[in-house]
Amino acid sequence: MSTQDKVKINKLLTGVPGLDEIVGGGLPEFSFNIIAGAPGSGKTTLAHQFVFANATREHPALYFTVLGESAIKMLRYQQQYTFFDPAKLPDSIRFINLSQVVLEKDLGAVLEEITKEVEKSNPAVVVVDSFRTMVRKPQSDMDLQSFIQRLALFLASWQATTFLIGEYAEEELRDNPIFTVADGLFWLRQTAERNSIVRKLQIIKLRGQDSVPGLHTFRITDAGVQAFSRTFGLTARKRNPPGNRRLSFGVPELDKMLDGGVREGDSVLVAGSSGTGKSVLATQFIAEGIRHGEPGIVAVFEERPEAYAERATSLGLDLETPQKDGKLTILYLRPLDLSVDETMQSILDAVEKIGAKRLVIDSLAGFEMALSPGFRADFRESLYRMIFALTGIGVTILSTVEVDESFTEFPFSTYSISFLCDDILRLRYVSIDGQLRKIMVVIKMRGGNHAKDIREYEITSKGVVILGKRLAEYQGLISGIPVYADRKDSTEEPSPRPRIKGTT
């Protein structure tokens, strides 16, 4: 069958930020959906958002309430959300209470009542909240199944997109004939992770749509439900091929060590213990980008944006003006209990808003601490998704990470994430001549021929300044306790490029 012969299924916007991406671009028109989950998981709010997003005077929505809770209270609470537009009532959205019918009559009467109202209003959207309340009345399974099937058929023929809302426990998912009838099954979960509540959404099925599989984090705020797709809304985006452009750090000697600078679209990790200048280097990186007309984002977790900008001023770097000019955004993402996806969404929104080319995450340790404990277990996997998504759209990421200084090993990160990074720059303290001095070395640079030198540096009023040449007269520098070895006559630069057999 050719594409033009196929029936076109229109997609309706869900009205839930992030959910359209998850369901594959919108909800299929005339679909019969079930929103399931435990009490308090956000089912009613989600349905309200859909209703308010789609109901018009010409294509109204009917919202049947069959609630355990008072309908008045439901309306009282729901109108606190910003999406609740009272002007849409009653012409575009009609709330109809069926409690009495349910209490006094049977499912047949309920169906009759719904039919009557639907025929009267010709709605585009119908919600039954909660149909589970009807189910709890003693009646045979056949009655219920028959009710659901007849309702589904009736509403589909009346060209209504339908939601049934029901309280279900996880174990009820299996072998439930009601779920077979539904075109779409949305499962909302709410679990306690230590002291935090984690909300997740799963599209268990959605006929005719290519929805994003897996569990997606969501949050309920005064704007209602906001979902965060695991793919960060970037699935449809074409990945940018890695560029060859080199981005300067604003530290000339470091650029030389990096064979001209960081490759555009790379993920750079700057690792070092406290006070080694990771944030200073990150600030120089972002400021240098702005100097070259590349907007930047700094995601900070450990200090306020004002303090971050002030510290930059002390290094002679102006971060205030570019913020005012819309060339720089300093995101403060300290609030606890965030999910990686929410943090990512904030960063992505900021990246899109100013067209950022450089991103600093300062630091990964702060990032992890800002997350809900339940999300910390997924930190590595989430970082992978984040870095993949952002570098894929051409953003160059610099992350700082604090590592415990050890004199027996030389770790790059406490997160075992070095495989996620294209380039790794390691900063560390060394004890030399009765002083605690600082050295840096480029550990890794994917696709580049970086210097192998261990260089001493200082943090001055101009930021990180690399001193002299490589520290050739010491051995065991990376141990932190080097031994002086008088090799002054062998300080010639080593060959910058490793010789490969057969090449000249």
Next chain:
Amino acid sequence: MTTPPKTRDLAHRLLAYEAVAGKTSEPPESPTLLVYEKLRQSLSAVAGVTSFYSLACRALVLAKSEASSLGAAQIAADGSLRDFVGFEAQTDMDRDRTSEYRAGEQGVILIARLLGLLFLFLGEALTLSLLRNAWPGEAFDDRNSVHGSKA
């Protein structure tokens, strides 16, 4: 705790509207019962009979504390008002509101109490939406109009 003057003005206005409409029926119907019934139908459709019944019972208790002549009135299980004896002569909005309630005022008190609870629980926007539904010919959009002083 008394009802805010603006809510009472709105009650007056609804009663005045129904007083005019009620005159055409034979025998003339009580404006209070007509207003009450429209509110009952409108809110019951949205929130259910039980919800309306609960609010109406509360409104009646509050109203009885202001107007002892409402003592016999009751709310039936379907939310309808029973045994209401109204003295409906007075719905003039220019009356002296600082005086004690007069004959006919008990209807205003009851409706104002009911509206007060609706404003409290549902908020102004949603309550006005219900009123627009019940009195399609009336303009409730203007805030001044809503609160009794028609522009």
